[in-house]
Amino acid sequence: MAGSFRTxxxxxxxxxxxxxxxxxxxxxxxxxxxxxxxxxxxIIGQLMRDEFRHRxxxxxxxxxxxxxxxxxxxxxxxxxxxxxxCSWPEIPAHAGTEEILEMALEREQCSYNFYASMEKHTRLxxxxxxxxxLKGEEERHVHLxxxxxxxxx
Amino acid sequence: xxxxxEKIAPCFGDAFDAAKPYVxxxxxxxxIDKDRIVGTVGKCGQLDLNFRYFxxxxxxxxxxxxxxxxxxEEYETFPxxxxxxxxxxxxxxxxxxxxxxxxxxxxxxxxxxxxxxxxKGDERNxxxxxxxxxxxxxxxxxxxDLRYEWGYSVLHRGAAHxxxxxxxxxxxQLWYSSWFLPFCTEIKNSRLVKRYPDLAPEDIYVIVVxxxxxxxxxxPRAAGFDTLxxxxxxxxxxxxxxxxxxxxxxxxxxxxxxxxx
Numbered sequence: 001m002a003g004s005f006r007t008x009x010x011x012x013x014x015x016x017x018x019x020x021x022x023x024x025x026x027x028x029x030x031x032x033x034x035x036x037x038x039x040x041x042x043i044i045g046q047l048m049r050d051e052f053r054h055r056x057x058x059x060x061x062x063x064x065x066x067x068x069x070x071x072x073x074x075x076x077x078x079x080x081x082x083x084x085x086c087s088w089p090e091i092p093a094h095a096g097t098e099e100i101l102e103m104a105l106e107r108e109q110c111s112y113n114f115y116a117s118m119e120k121h122t123r124l125x126x127x128x129x130x131x132x133x134l135k136g137e138e139e140r141h142v143h144l145x146x147x148x149x150x151x152x153x
Numbered sequence: 154x155x156x157x158x159e160k161i162a163p164c165f166g167d168a169f170d171a172a173k174p175y176v177x178x179x180x181x182x183x184x185i186d187k188d189r190i191v192g193t194v195g196k197c198g199q200l201d202l203n204f205r206y207f208x209x210x211x212x213x214x215x216x217x218x219x220x221x222x223x224x225x226e227e228y229e230t231f232p233x234x235x236x237x238x239x240x241x242x243x244x245x246x247x248x249x250x251x252x253x254x255x256x257x258x259x260x261x262x263x264x265x266x267x268x269x270x271x272x273k274g275d276e277r278n279x280x281x282x283x284x285x286x287x288x289x290x291x292x293x294x295x296x297x298d299l300r301y302e303w304g305y306s307v308l309h310r311g312a313a314h315x316x317x318x319x320x321x322x323x324x325x326q327l328w329y330s331s332w333f334l335p336f337c338t339e340i341k342n343s344r345l346v347k348r349y350p351d352l353a354p355e356d357i358y359v360i361v362v363x364x365x366x367x368x369x370x371x372x373p374r375a376a377g378f379d380t381l382x383x384x385x386x387x388x389x390x391x392x393x394x395x396x397x398x399x400x401x402x403x404x405x406x407x408x409x410x411x412x413x414x
Contacts, residue, residue, distance in 0.1 A: 022387060049369060052384065056373055059380040 013118065014062040014127075017134075020111060021058060024051040027107065030091050031100045040097045043148055047104065047141055054134055061130045098149070105145045112138040161207075162200040163192035165237055165244035173272050178282055180267030181289070182233055184296035185243055186353065187255045187263055194237055194246040204245070204253035221254045233264035241300045243267075262296070277303055284309060292325030297333075297355055304359030308333070311362060316374070333358065339378035348391050361385045 028048035032041065089103055115135035122128040193200055199207060206214060224231065234248025243265070245252055255263050271278050281302030288305045289295050292312050299305060313321075315328035337354040340346065345357050352360075364385055365372040372381065386393045 025388075052388065053369070053373070055387065056376050056380055056384050059383060060376055063377060063380065 011062065014058055017114070017118070018055055018058045018062065020114065021051050021055040024107065024111065025055065027091070027104070031104070034091060034095060034100065040101065040148060043144060044100075044104075047144070050137060050141065054137065057130055057134070061127060064126060101145050101149050105142065105149070108138055108141040108145060112142060160201050161198060162196075162202055162204060163244075164197035165192055165194045165239065166197060168192065168242075168244075169239060169270070173274070176271045176273055176279060176282075178269040178271065178286070180238060180269045180282075180286075182295065183265055183267050183289075184262050184298065185236065185265045185267070186298050187252065187261055188353075189241070189243050189298070189300070190236065190245060190252055190263075191242040192244045193249060194244050196245075196249055200249060203256050204249050206249075218250055218253065221250050222257060225251075225254045225258055225260065231264075233266050236265045236267055238267050238269040262298075281305060288312070291321060292329075293322045294325055294329055297329075298353075299359060300352065300356050301359070304356060304363070307359045307363045307366065310366065311372075314371075336362075336378050336381075339382060343379075343382050344386065344391065344393060345382060364388070 025048055028044050028051060031044050032048065091100060091103065095103075112135060115131050115138055119128055119131040119135055122131060190204075193204075196206075201207060205218070221231070231251055232248075234251050235246040236243040236248075237246060246268075248265075251263065254260075269282055271282050273279070281304070284305040285299075285302045288309045291309070294312070297308065299308075311332070312325040312328040315324050315332060317324040317327050319327065337358050340354040340357050340361070345361070346354065349357050349360070361382065362372055365381065368388075376384075383393055385391075
C-alpha cells in the first residue's frame with residue numbers, strides 16, 4: 001500500500017514467527033546436547049518445550065486463515081526488522097553453560113521485542129491476543145535465564 | 154518369474170521358534186486387518202499368497218470358493234476365522250477360504266478368534282498383550298489392531314482421559330469417533346505415511362501421541378490434528394511443505410528490498 005503505511009500480510013509475519021520459534025527450539029535442542037548439567041539443563045528443557053508450545057499456538061492462529069492485514073507505521077517498525085534479522089547463532093563446540101545462557105538471553109530479548117512490536121501494531125484481536133501471550137512468555141524466559149545466571153550455573 | 158516357493162503362503166511352523174518358551178494368550182474375538190494375515194498354521198505348502206489352494210481346480214473346490222465369495226459380496230454373516238498372532242503377524246488356523254475371499258474382494262477387515270504367542274523373555278510384549286486385553290475389556294473397543302501392542306497403553310490413556318461426563322465405555326466410544334478416527338484420517342493424508350511405510354495410521358498415531366505424552370505431559374487439546382502432526386514432523390526433522398516455506402521466505406525478502414529503497 002502506498003503512502004505512510006507499509007502493509008505486511010499477517011500470514012508472512014506468522015510464518016516468520018513460526019520460523020522464529022523453530023530456530024529457538026533447535027537452539028535449545030542443541031544446547032541440551034552440550035554438556036549442560038543440573039538445574040540449567042532443566043531450564044533449557046523447559047524453554048525448549050515452551051518454544052514448541054508457542055509454535056503450536058502460532059500454527060493455530062495461522063490456520064484460522066484470513067486475518068486481514070497488519071499495518072505498521074513507517075519509521076516505527078524497526079523492532080520488527082531488528083527482531084526478524086537477529087539470528088540464532090551456532091553454539092560453539094566447547095561452549096560452557098554460562099555462554100549458552102548468555103546467547104539464549106540475547107535471543108529471548110530479541111523475541112520479546114518482536115512480539116511487543118507485533119502486539120503494538122496488530123489491530124486484529126485474535127492475532128494481538130496471541131502476540132500478547134507470547135510476549136509475556138518471552139519476558140518470563142528472560143527473567144528465568146537472568147535468575148539462573150545470577151545464581152550461577 | 155517367481156519360483157513356487159516364493160508364491161507359497163508362509164508357514165507358522167517355519168516362523169515359530171519352538172525352542173523358546175512362550176506365553177499363549179487367548180485374545181478372544183477381534184476385528185483384524187487382512188494385510189497382516191500372512192500365513193497358515195496347518196495348510197503349509199498348499200496355499201498361494203492369496204490363500205487359494207495350489208493344484209485344486211476341481212468342481213467341489215471351485216463351488217465352495219464361489220459360494221463364499223458370493224456370500225461376502227451379499228454381506229452374509231460368516232463365522233469368525235481362527236488365527237495365531239505371532240510377532241505382529243497373523244497365521245490362519247481355520248478359515249483360509251474366507252481369507253482368500255477377503256483378499257479377492259479387497260475387504261480390509263475380518264472377524265477373528267485370536268490366539269497369541271508371546272515370547273516369555275520379551276517383557277515389553279507381554280505387558281503390551283496384557284494392556285491390549287485391558288483396553289479391549291474396559292472400553293469395549295475391539296476393532297483397533299495395532300502392530301506393536303505396547304501402543305495400547307497410549308490408547309488406553311487417551312480413551313480414559315477423554316473429556317466427557319459419560320461412563321467409561323461411552324467415553325471410549327466418543328474418544329474413538331471424535332478423536333482417534335479423525336486423527337488417523339489426518340495421519341493417512343499426511344507425509345507421515347511415507348516416513349513410516351510399514352506402519353498403519355493407527356500405529357503412527359501411537360508414535361505421535363506417545364511423543365506428546367512424553368514431551369509435554371499430554372496432547373494439547375486446543376490444537377488441531379494437522380497442527381499436532383506438523384509439530385511432530387518438525388521435532389523429528391521430517392520436511393513438511395518445503396515449497397510453502399520457500400515461497401514465504403522469498404516474499405519476505407522481496408518486501409524488505411522494497412522497504413530499503
